[in-house]
Amino acid sequence: MATFRNFKVVPQVIFGRGSFNQLDDILSKKRSNPNDRVVFLADDVFEHSDFKNRIPLRPDDLLIWVNVNDEPKTKYVDALRDQVRNSSSKLPAGIIGIGGGATMDLAKAVSLMLTNPGSSADYQGWDMIQTPAVYHVGIPTLSGTGAEVSRTTVLTGPQKKLGINSDYTVFDQIVLDPELIAGAPNPQRFYTGMDCYIHCIESLTGTYLNAFSRAYGEKSLELCREVFLGDCADADDRLMMASYFGGMSIAYSQVGVCHALSYGLSFVLGLHHGIGNCVAFDYLEEFYPEGVREFRQMMAKHGISLPRNLTAGLSESQMEKMTDVALVLEPLWENALGKNWKKVMTRERIRELYQRM
């Protein structure tokens, strides 16, 4: 008997230009008394911006500027968790992540690690979290990753790049305010948007797909095309919806070859997820011919040129490690290539693909 995932959906969604202004009101309902402490984890790109003053801090709240120059590491999550713990003997009433996918992942992970013992590295995998997280809210300021709806928080640990996949990871509330993504600089906006585009191509051509994920994936892809090949006035609104739909489509689908290879690039080269996907995708025409051609049109329209020859100087052990990181992601390979994927995708073939990048 086939079994289907009982998909955990973010239960509260607010969408609209200016909806960020309702954050204080939303949080006040979660503070049992008005001075209950809330912890904000915000991307430090906003530390010296006007936006900083719009964060609805109350006297006992804690605002931590997080740095995501590197992809989130388990060590960083543990340190942030300790910082929150050391600042008060009481659990916070909420953890609020404001930023791109990396910042939202940090917020998810910290909210989980405040109620679960040990290091976040102990939970990299599937359904290992035992205790519900602290109430946590995601507020994207970049769109494309789908981190606002996903049941994972992607972390780089001492051994692997792998998410904490759990229903408890899912945000309790998201605030989708298209005004917040308007300021993202072009290359970063493009790479993050392509995370969504590539993810849709991978899931729509995958073997796991059903009508639920297809409906979300097809609409997300359409929105990506409107945003990156069209010319629409409300592109930020559409990109935000593309990301949300892309994330929802993962319910009964998976990403594929590109995401698997991109994980290896990130682990060994420290490449950010969005750009890592783009670097890998450009070499995957044999797997995703139409998708790669359209992706190149999008790159041309947005004046993007990708870094090249990234793996040329790597040592033997680095190449091996990169291959290991990619190979461990079995569901991705199975989705892309079917149950017999191991016959198609050998270590040698992965390595050969990496050598071109």
Add this chain to the structure above:
Amino acid sequence: MATFRNFKVVPQVIFGRGSFNQLDDILSKKRSNPNDRVVFLADDVFEHSDFKNRIPLRPDDLLIWVNVNDEPKTKYVDALRDQVRNSSSKLPAGIIGIGGGATMDLAKAVSLMLTNPGSSADYQGWDMIQTPAVYHVGIPTLSGTGAEVSRTTVLTGPQKKLGINSDYTVFDQIVLDPELIAGAPNPQRFYTGMDCYIHCIESLTGTYLNAFSRAYGEKSLELCREVFLGDCADADDRLMMASYFGGMSIAYSQVGVCHALSYGLSFVLGLHHGIGNCVAFDYLEEFYPEGVREFRQMMAKHGISLPRNLTAGLSESQMEKMTDVALVLEPLWENALGKNWKKVMTRERIRELYQRM
């Protein structure tokens, strides 16, 4: 400052052919001990079917066959609530609705009225429920109404046809199994599907729309076209997704002229919601020209002929009542016709529209 609805989304969704088989497993997690009582409200069309034996009853569970030949009435909700209460001194661990929109609405209403005092007629309106409902699950066996995701349960009371609109109305879990809608007879399947189609036309042409609701509405409309004008093998899967997306699109949109008039028809003539919508929509070419033309193509393809001259024999007071029921639905008129809708849509004009039907 514009404020946006903080939209309550059904937090657990399972979608797939055969996913109904996982119901016992899902419910077992909600029973604190294995014999905790669950109450099933199932459409009595299944009373003598094989499907009956697939309902995962445990020894202390209560299975109530509900009759929805008439649209759900507040009196019926109160009687069902009393029946559940009188059968045990403990609140049930869950209320499970299995059927079309009417049955799902009964399940939602009973789950609310088990924890809120008085009659369900006292709560017809917006945000009047004070106490969370008993855990409740929706399992559609007909698709189109969007009742599986909506925050309303539409009831006919002594004074009005109006929903109990509340975040607490929203199901805690839905089971979307396309196999369950395969047996619906053609006219009923068509009328219910058209509830979704018409709803999309009304919301996509309305004044309330934003990018969130547009994305859901557009995809829902596309799926409706594939199902009712196309020829696809997985039509049941797509129809189920059309209904889900149509319901989600209501977050930041509203229905319009057709639904408002249809409510009046149901109240006075006892017409079911789906057929009521179809009867009204066929006379609304001036408001929805393209939608009505496409709707007629769908009717032709599916061999549907609508009842006519329904209002010819009505008394003066019945015509007045019908007009009153339609006029009270202010958000629907405002969405369709803008803030100054009262100048456009007078009592006389509504009456004139009804007289043609």
